[in-house]
Amino acid sequence: MSLSQTAFLLATLTAGGGTMGYIRTGSIPSVAAGCTVGALYALGGYRIQQKQQYGVELALLASVVLAGSSIPRAIKTQKTLPIGLSLLAGFGLWTFGTAMSEGKNKVL
Template identity: 80%
Template sequence: MVNEVPAYVLAALTAGGGITGYIRTGSLPSVIAGTAVGALYALGGYRIATNQQYGLELALLASLVLAGSSIPRAIKTQKGLPIGLSLLALYGLFTYGTAYKNRL
């Protein structure tokens, strides 16, 4: 099974990315999106750690949402923050996607 630590790390980094986006640009949607995706990662990690249902699915959903929002922005702007968030999303997609596939 998947270790819960990566989900908590991804949660913190994603929320931190949203806060950083707000500090740099004053974008309130950055904070909202970052903390919402971070909360999905945190909840998924908690559910994985406590062997509850839908932990992997929540973490995978968070990765999909993060990838969908950050990868196009990273391609368009080629700035560090969107590239970093895209790498986090790809890591999450690989980690949780593989775990989900192996579970089936």
Template identity: 80%
Template sequence: MDDPSTQAFLLALLTAGGGLTGYIRTGSIPSVAAGMTVGALYGLGGLRIRNRQPYGVEMALLASLVLAGSSVPRAIKTQKALPIGLSVVAAFGLYRFGTVWRAQA
């Protein structure tokens, strides 16, 4: 589980699954659009990392930045479990992919 591509795939499943769950529970189109978009970024980043193609780590890091940018302000404002959980996922991604990116430089 220490492989960054595996971690990117896991985050892709979590975010896309979360967006789909949000849509099923509430009918929220923004939830499914955001979840699928961030999930796609993580998934594409994971594929690029696994295939040793350029910009895979950067793509996963971008997904984490997008997720953090949308979830952290909501977590602070609402103090609800879902935005806090998304913020934790984003923080993990920022730490993990930021560390890998810095090690590559």
């Protein structure tokens, strides 16, 4: 799976998850956070796909934001949703962090 496809997948999962959180509980913070993080992933994926600068960095930023909000909740509550979000964030951190360290963020 390419970096752009990974970013688009994470965008779909986070935005979809935020929307589902709103539908199930009426939580406006869930939809706002999910769609914001999803938009960062989507923009990063688009920029990676178009070989523009800062695509990998945007996707990595989305992962940092997601990790920063979900990991403390996962540790505190031990609930399934924050743990799942933490796993998504960890996957994004690993994928886009590795891409940055290998220099795949350079525009060709």
